[in-house]
Amino acid sequence: MNSKDLYSYAEKIMPGGVSSPVRAIRPNPFYTVKGRKSHITTLDKKALIDCCMAYGPLILGHAHPVVRQKITEQLDNGWLYGTPTPVEPEYAKLLIRDHPGIDMLRFVSTGSEATMAAIRLARGYTEKSDIIKIEGGFHGAHDAVLVKAGSGATTMGVPDSAGVLPDLVRHTCQVPYNDIESLSDLACKNENIAAMIIEPVLGNIGPVLPENDYLKEVRDVTKENNILLIFDEVITGYRIGIGGAQSYFGVTPDITTLGKIIGGGLPIGAFGGKEEIMKLIAPSGPVYQAGTFSGNPLSLTAGLATIEWLHSHKKIYKELQSSTELIGEELKGSGDGSFVSIGSMFKYFFREKKPCNYKEVNECNIEKFSIFWQKMLNLGIFLPPSQFETNFLSVVHSEKDLTKIIRAYKQCLS
Ligand SMILES: *Cc1c(COP(=O)(O)O)cnc(C)c1O
Secondary structure, rough: OHHHHHHHHHHOHHHHHHOOHHHHHOOOOEEEEEEEEOEEOOOOEEEEEOHHHHHOOOOOOEEEHHHHHHHHHHOOOOOOOOOOOOHHHHHHHHHHHHOHHHHHHHOOHHHHHHHHHHHHHHHHHHHHOOOEEEEEOOOOOOOOHOOOOOOOOEOOEEOOOOOOHHHHHEEEEEEEOOOOOOHHHHHHHHOEEEEEEEOOOEOOOEEOOOOHHHHHHHHHHHHOOEEEEEEEOOOOOOOOOOOHHHHHHHOOOOOOEHHHHOOOOOEEEEEEEEEEHOEEOOOOOOEOOOOOOOOOOHHHHHHHHHHHHHHHOOOHHHHHHHHHHHHHHOOOOOOOEEEEEEOOOEEEEOOOOOOOOHHHHOOOOOHHHHHHHHHHHHOOOOOOOOOOOEEEEEOOOOOOHHHHHHHHHHHOOO
């Protein structure tokens, strides 16, 4: 069977034929049967250079031998017990050491679960009800964060999905990214704000980078107004460096959420923060949180192997940054869009100037992107199929891969 036929069958028995919406590429997505290093192989026997990397988790590439070895060792001993396992405190200790904003930590199974729990925790701790999020910021698929902007900036939210209660998202306010005025205004007007949740670098419409001292100012304004600051580092954690955006930009949040890379390619999430806040989590406190698969030994083992590898190869972060910068350099003069990169995250925007917030990202030419994306695929490069998703490099993308990527970009942008 080929991808086209399999998809037409899958569409009949699965909504959109997929398990997550972004994968439903038109007219049909390809099915992947194998991943090795920087490449994936499709059901149709095509080899592609992968710049999607499962939307972020695979910083060591596909099937890295060190991670694979550790997973295999764990498999031999079984893979789920419903009791504590030694890898939990061992791994928690490492994550805590790397993140200035984390003194204590809880493992969960996805990034969505982590942000959901972090928001509940912030409400429990502050005994206040409202939260602030950034327009275009993504924190998973749960009710409190499935909010679109109302008529203007700093309005109360309206649901971004059927089935989400307006009554609930009334408690979620939004402000534009890189706009400290809007945040201060809102913080002054509304005394009932428990927390602000923010992707320090907007990764789900970007990357869109913080300008000047924006993150430091966000820290100041939240502190002055007794608002807890939640950094959603599900993408940026171990992606832009060890210690994530909080180390990179030198801004310490009250609560941090992690996911993606820390599972080494298996499902994971985690949230952590200051001890006095984290102590409110059940069973040591009144904020309930639980999960059958939380802290499962396979994900933790794969994650620990990944993070230990990164610790013993710290220089890769500089190298990855140089690689994405090289792509940007090489593309100067090709096309009339803009190129943005940070660490191993990069994106070509079909907008003349680099976007600095959600509104500006929405000005990108989506039709142009779609045509470009298909051309890239035809040349053997798999980019995330959306103008709004970040491209990722991994440590196993070779110089040869990079040359091919640059050549393809130039050809497809001209
Ligand atoms: C991916 C992502 C999430 C959701 O994580 P899942 O594991 O998909 O639930 C949350 N926040 C950010 C910033 C993400 O990129």
